[in-house]
């Protein structure tokens with residue numbers, strides 16, 4: 001139950017994700033900069049530790065959606081799909097990601113689709129796991145969406161894709177404000193098929209946005225329904241390329257600089273994002 005948008009650009013890309021979850025599930029935790037191996041990774045997380053979207057310094061981004069169209073499910077002792085992005089988040093190439101995925105306990109992980117964006121190489125890859133086979137496929141560097149729904153996946157795909165295609169024709173298409181409007185869209189009506197999803201028992205509960213320009217990448221995260229976006233935090237990461245030593249996996253939220261990185265440049269800034277501009281129309 002999620003919508004991931006990928007917007008291709010000449011010198012980078014935008015990635016946005018609505019996380020759709022059961023309302024009974026614990027809220028996610030905002031992004032933290034953590035060291036996975038020796039590589040800094042930015043990711044929000046579930047209270048249990050896994051995550052659904054991550055960004056590393058190279059910059060590469062990963063997002064995972066459940067694959068509901070596959071009916072097969074793990075019968076005993078399932079391992080959370082949140083582990084997949086957490087593990088793969090360090091990868092700087094599709095080959096590296098594939099090696100990491102192959103080492104995961106896949107037979108215990110329910111069906112998923114994992115999207116990997118390697119901005120430096122201008123490559124998009126998708127891994128699909130259906131509990132039988134892991135398929136890895138290179139996708140074109142072209143704007144598109146990935147959609148999942150536990151309610152009616154084919155219909156959610158049809159409706160949200162219609163909204164996405166219509167939005168691509170707008171003058172502001174590809175801009176961050178356009179992307180936010182798209183992700184809080186209630187077309188055709190607030191419900192299971194709208195991009196900002198609302199059901200009695202589940203809804204879009206958070207919005208994550210990654211913007212890559214050249215070697216600079218930012219992640220912004222709002223822990224609320226996208227249609228209620230008012231304030232949030234933007235974590236800007238750059239300069240990790242000069243880091244020679246691993247940072248400790250401590251939360252650095254709220255600190256202006258991360259002194260634990262060695263070697264210039266060492267900037268990690270936390271910037272409060274003002275609310276969305278008033279007057280922007282829902283799609």
Ligand SMILES: [Zn+2]
Nearest residue numbers: 196197225227
């Ligand atoms: Zn909404």
